[in-house]
Amino acid sequence: MNKKNSLILALDVLSRDKALELTEQLVDHFDAIKVGYPLILHAGLGIVEEISSISPVIADLKIADTPNTNRLICEAVLGAGADAIIAQAFPGKDSLVACADCAESFGADLFVVTEMSHPGAEQFMAPLAERMARLAVESGASGVVAPATRPERIRMIRSIIGDKLIISPGVGAQGGSAGEALQAGADYLIVGRSVYGSADPVAQAKELAAQVEQSRRS
Numbered sequence: 537m538n539k540k541n542s543l544i545l546a547l548d549v550l551s552r553d554k555a556l557e558l559t560e561q562l563v564d565h566f567d568a569i570k571v572g573y574p575l576i577l578h579a580g581l582g583i584v585e586e587i588s589s590i591s592p593v594i595a596d597l598k599i600a601d602t603p604n605t606n607r608l609i610c611e612a613v614l615g616a617g618a619d620a621i622i623a624q625a626f627p628g629k630d631s632l633v634a635c636a637d638c639a640e641s642f643g644a645d646l647f648v649v650t651e652m653s654h655p656g657a658e659q660f661m662a663p664l665a666e667r668m669a670r671l672a673v674e675s676g677a678s679g680v681v682a683p684a685t686r687p688e689r690i691r692m693i694r695s696i697i698g699d700k701l702i703i704s705p706g707v708g709a710q711g712g713s714a715g716e717a718l719q720a721g722a723d724y725l726i727v728g729r730s731v732y733g734s735a736d737p738v739a740q741a742k743e744l745a746a747q748v749e750q751s752r753r754s
């Protein structure tokens with residue numbers, strides 16, 4: 537993934553046509569497009585192939601199964617053209633290594649969820665986030681997913697993972713601040729509803745780019 541804008545679009549729209557229209561409109565403003573269950577379940581796996589011919593794609597299937605099933609899922613979505621996958625750490629090292637091995641065989645990136653950005657993540661994930669971040673490093677992941685809604689947690693996770701990448705959801709609709717997440721150590725911001733749900737997605741993307749630029753200068 538080429539770091540130009542430090543922005544990843546979470547494309548959780550439900551139709552192929554809308555997804556492709558937004559991709560065409562926004563491709564220059566985002567370094568990658570993240571697609572997940574909402575879009576893939578509605579539009580089919582072929583949407584990964586279509587978007588990946590326009591932009592790098594991160595497949596956010598939050599893969600969380602046995603090593604063999606993880607491998608089958610990774611092969612399907614990376615085979616469809618995704619450049620990166622997202623997996624959960626909690627199934628354990630063998631499951632995560634299966635994803636890392638598959639990503640490596642496709643020349644793709646693996647991002648591991650440490651602690652999610654919604655309030656409920658404080659219940660089970662936050663207490664284990666440090667261990668999950670360490671596991672991500674041990675397993676050979678390219679980076680982790682850490683919450684823009686809790687910049688102090690990004691800071692803590694950065695101290696564990698060194699120079700691995702942090703991609704960070706929660707800016708905009710979930711209340712997180714772009715500037716604070718970047719200052720805390722996020723490499724990329726993942727933004728969905730506040731862009732694709734806006735009356736003017738390109739204007740929203742430009743506003744985010746201005747915030748990224750301001751944070752780089754400060």
Ligand code: 3DU
Pocket residue numbers: 546547548572596649651652653654681683705706707708709710726727728729730
């Ligand atoms: O809240 P938004 O609409 O900006 O979208 C955020 C995206 O990031 C969405 O696809 C969601 O599934 C994903 N995500 C989180 O929000 C929080 C996480 O911890 C991990 C992924």
